[in-house]
Amino acid sequence: MRHVVKKTILDVKPYVPGKPIEEVKRELALKNVIKLASNENPYGPSPKAFEAIQENVRSLNRYPDGDCFYLRRELARRLGVKPRQLIFGNGSDELIVMAVRAFVNDGDEVVMAQPSFLIYEIASRVAGADIQGIPLKDFCYDLPAMKRAVGPKTKIVFLGNPDNPAGRYITQSQMADFLQGIREDVLVFIDEAYFEYVDAPDYVDSIRLIPRHKNIIVARTFSKMYGLAGLRVGYGIADEALVDLLNRIREPFNVNSLAQAAALACLKDQAYYRKIARRVKAQREFLYLNLRKLGLSLIETHTNFILINVGQDATGVSDRLMKKGIIVRDMSSWGLRHFIRVTIGTETENKKFISVLRNIL
């Protein structure tokens, strides 16, 4: 098969997700396993999501609404955009893939930070793009360098805001400087998977940039704060003409009916998510304090994960944590040899993590 598959696929390293809890239990014969590897919401979604799923489960023989009518209407109202400015995906991963499919030809260039979310690179490589990976500067995006990297062949720039894996954000004025003079035929893909966690006053309000910058798409997801990672719903916000282009390559039933119902119910329960945000913030402080007590340095984050310098080979530390039933992300393969990325868990999970980490180090 190797000789018939598209040449670009041979260069792609498969995405390695955080190990599922059940797999670690099975492989290491452990009873209790904590997963802090995929930035999920450990408290689960709003209880309203379960009710919505119950109500819709009887219609599983029917195709979902390919247009996501109710979810679209509710989100458009909340965001202050037109319903036709929204596009839905099977997770926001699918929006990344759709954008690349729509814009990138063999030999084009895609600009991204190095390291950044792996799907940007995987999707771009499959399309045959050359990757311009711009190193982080003090763990922040080097936006001036990223802008200089935009050349005549550039089709997309990926901006994670906040980014994964460092958890830093782009301010209003940094974004304005970046967009100033960027060609209109370059798609600026702003990935806001952790949008709901940010409370910095100077965080860019990217949706308000769309009327002036019709080449922006803002992607968000129900997988992180909203706690619906298993159902797969994400959405993009962009100018109607751009949404119309992406819709041409969208699979007609890409968001399933239970996902649509659950996402809608979650949106209507903001009180629940305010509570989650407060808990995560408190637990973030708990982890900062205790990691620093262990003499570790970390990158201050605006998300529900923390990039931690463990001061030694991260693969060794991750493996030892795994043997004690704690799954974290080893960042070695992202070029960060001494770093692990840890999701902010519940109080119990974080205490366990700190105590096991103390023993290991």
Ligand SMILES: *Cc1c(COP(=O)(O)O)cnc(C)c1O
């Ligand atoms: C988790 C994540 C996503 C996508 O998640 P979906 O589950 O596909 O919506 C996108 N971008 C970043 C940076 C992420 O961390």
